[in-house]
Amino acid sequence: MEILLSKLLPLSIYNELYKVCNFDELSEIRLRVDKPVYHSLNGRYRRLGDGDTRISSEDIGHILSQATKSSLYAYNTNIVDGFISYDGGIRIGITGEGVIKNGKLSAVKNITSLCIRIPHYIEFHDKRIDSIIKNFGNTLIISKPGYGKTTLLRYMIKSLSDDGYNVLALDERGELSGISDGKLTIDLGECTDIALGIPKITAYASQVRSMRPDIIATDEIFGEKEIDCIADCVRCGVKVIATVHSDDLANLKRSVLYSKLLENIRYVVSIIGIGNIDRVVDLKKT
Amino acid sequence: MLKLAIGGILCFISTYLGITGKRYYDKRYRYLSDFNDFLLALIDGISYSKDRLSEISKKYLASTKGLFGKNLNEFLYLIESSQEEDKIAKCFDCKYLKRADKEYFKEFFLTLGKLDYDTQISRLNLSKAEIEKMLSKAEKDCKSTGNLFSKLGLLLGIAIMIILA
Numbered sequence: 078m079e080i081l082l083s084k085l086l087p088l089s090i091y092n093e094l095y096k097v098c099n100f101d102e103l104s105e106i107r108l109r110v111d112k113p114v115y116h117s118l119n120g121r122y123r124r125l126g127d128g129d130t131r132i133s134s135e136d137i138g139h140i141l142s143q144a145t146k147s148s149l150y151a152y153n154t155n156i157v158d159g160f161i162s163y164d165g166g167i168r169i170g171i172t173g174e175g176v177i178k179n180g181k182l183s184a185v186k187n188i189t190s191l192c193i194r195i196p197h198y199i200e201f202h203d204k205r206i207d208s209i210i211k212n213f214g215n216t217l218i219i220s221k222p223g224y225g226k227t228t229l230l231r232y233m234i235k236s237l238s239d240d241g242y243n244v245l246a247l248d249e250r251g252e253l254s255g256i257s258d259g260k261l262t263i264d265l266g267e268c269t270d271i272a273l274g275i276p277k278i279t280a281y282a283s284q285v286r287s288m289r290p291d292i293i294a295t296d297e298i299f300g301e302k303e304i305d306c307i308a309d310c311v312r313c314g315v316k317v318i319a320t321v322h323s324d325d326l327a328n329l330k331r332s333v334l335y336s337k338l339l340e341n342i343r344y345v346v347s348i349i350g351i352g353n354i355d356r357v358v359d360l361k362k363t
Numbered sequence: 364m365l366k367l368a369i370g371g372i373l374c375f376i377s378t379y380l381g382i383t384g385k386r387y388y389d390k391r392y393r394y395l396s397d398f399n400d401f402l403l404a405l406i407d408g409i410s411y412s413k414d415r416l417s418e419i420s421k422k423y424l425a426s427t428k429g430l431f432g433k434n435l436n437e438f439l440y441l442i443e444s445s446q447e448e449d450k451i452a453k454c455f456d457c458k459y460l461k462r463a464d465k466e467y468f469k470e471f472f473l474t475l476g477k478l479d480y481d482t483q484i485s486r487l488n489l490s491k492a493e494i495e496k497m498l499s500k501a502e503k504d505c506k507s508t509g510n511l512f513s514k515l516g517l518l519l520g521i522a523i524m525i526i527l528a
Contacts, residue, residue: 138477147442147476148415150483176479184479 078103078195081165084142085193087136090114093126095318104223104351106193108132108140117223137188144169145282156185165194165262166255197228197351198253198263204359206346210236212332214343214361215293218320219329225351226320227252227296231263233318234294238266245290247280253296269294281306286317304338311341326358370527374520381516382496384486388509389414390430391459395430401496406487409480416476430457438472448473464497 079100084248084309086106105117110132114125143161145152156160161169171190208218210233218226238244249252251286254271255262255323264326265271270279270288277295281303285293293310295303298321300312307317321335326345329335339345342360349355374523408419409420409456424432441447455468478486497516 142442142477145476146415146417148417149417149477150409150480151413153480156479178481184481186482187481214438 078167081163081167081234082195083162085140085167088137088138089130090125090132090136093130096126101197102196102351103195104197104225105195105249106191108137108191108296109191110137112303117190134187134189134208137191140169140191140193141171142159151350153184160250162251164240164255166252167178168194168196168250168252170194193309194252196231196252196263197225198231199225201229201232201352201353201354205354206233206236209233209242209344209346213237213242213316214342215341216346217320217338217342218318218348219323219326220348221319221324222347225353226322226348228293228351229346229348229354230296230318230320231265234269237292237318242268242292243271243289244292245284245288247275247277247284247293247295248273249275249277249280253294255280262333279308283311285313290315292318294331295319297322298310298338302333303336307338308341331348366527367524370524373527375522376511377523378516381513381519384512384516385509387459388501388505388512392498392505393429394431394434394459395464395498395501397427397429399491399498400427401431401435401495402487402491405475406484410484413480414455430459445500448527457517467493467497485502 079095082094084101086094090106090108092115094103094116095101098116102118103116103121107115107117108346111150112132114129114130114132115122116125118284141161143147144161149156152161156171159171161171163169170192171185171188171223173185175182176184176186178184191283196244206229216233218229220226224248234246234253242300246253246265248256248271251273253263254265254273255269256273259272270290272284272288275284281293282292283361293307293315294308295317298304298307298319300317307319310317321329321338324336326347329345339360345358345360347355401420404419404423408414408422418440420435426437438451438462440452441451442477450468451473455472456465460468474486476483484488493510
């Protein structure tokens with residue numbers, strides 16, 4: 078990861094990061110034009126250095142150039158969708174000035190902010206997680222953004238896959254598997270199929286039929302359509318493991334939309350930091 | 364005898380200078396022509412399949428040799444490794460290009476691959492129109508000025524020989 082970041086970031090920023098942080102704990106770097114750099118270690122944001130390092134539009138240009146291999150035009154669709162996937166599963170969120178053509182967003186110019194998210198693979202030595210894997214039921218992982226939902230999801234996918242389950246990972250943004258130029262950079266297990274870059278709503282219908290998975294794994298559930306798709310999959314006998322942004326199970330239960338999702342879920346795992354599981358709730362027992 | 368030998372040497376030098384002058388125009392034309400081919404490959408590769416710059420360049424370089432290809436290779440290496448604009452700007456600092464051409468090349472390659480799809484395509488099409496003009500002028504220069512240099516060199520050499528003899 079260090080090597081990838083040294084290629085991606087301007088040297089001055091990389092050197093500052095190198096001085097202050099352990100790359101294994103680094104989960105996010107936020108860059109905004111004319112503002113200091115912020116980085117997240119275990120979900121906590123800190124300003125990089127003494128705040129003197131300001132980001133210029135040239136720095137943003139450098140990162141975009143590296144991330145797109147000097148071919149920004151080839152990533153137009155991704156940029157319109159708000160992100161670029163870089164090597165090693167690094168995802169770069171992008172925002173700037175939208176260009177509207179025929180009523181639709183056709184490009185983003187004058188990019189002013191980047192959010193670089195760094196993937197991790199951690200072995201979770203937690204009896205509660207081992208117990209879910211041994212006796213698998215539909216599982217929902219919840220936490221605030223940047224607290225390690227995707228990290229736990231990866232671990233569970235690999236563990237379930239190595240236990241012989243056919244797992245279908247819906248990796249719309251290349252973040253789960255870290256596939257870059259067709260090469261896997263994160264091992265998701267022996268029996269995992271990866272639906273890369275396929276819109277999730279399409280993948281639920283087409284891939285479930287064609288790949289016949291035992292378990293579907295999906296990151297960051299969003300919106301009613303996806304919740305309906307999950308309900309359909311569960312009805313078909315396919316198990317689900319998913320993540321959702323939420324700080325508390327009680328809040329999820331109060332939401333009309335997510336309470337519908339919880340009807341199909343057995344275990345809810347809440348996380349309070351990368352590699353740090355707060356509690357596991359078996360909804361069948363509560 | 365000595366006069367004849369000196370005349371011969373001067374004639375050789377004069378002819379050589381004339382041919383060098385012609386070669387400059389020939390090479391300039393070849394350089395611009397190679398750039399034009401690369402530009403067409405870019406338009407083709409980007410507009411039809413949104414190929415990456417490195418893929419288009421590799422395909423192009425497989426079918427060409429010459430100074431432009433060498434400079435392009437250097438440019439590709441630099442954008443993959445350092446992204447240092449100063450070094451990239453010097454990649455196409457070729458002796459066969461005029462100052463205005465050099466500025467044009469510098470701007471073209473510094474922005475190449477840094478624009479969104481629509482802007483990149485319109486930029487390439489604009490460049491295509493400009494390079495066609497440059498190329499047509501270089502061809503004319505090659506035929507008129509280049510040939511003039513070689514003939515003048517030869518004539519001057521013969522004249523020196525006659526005077527000395």
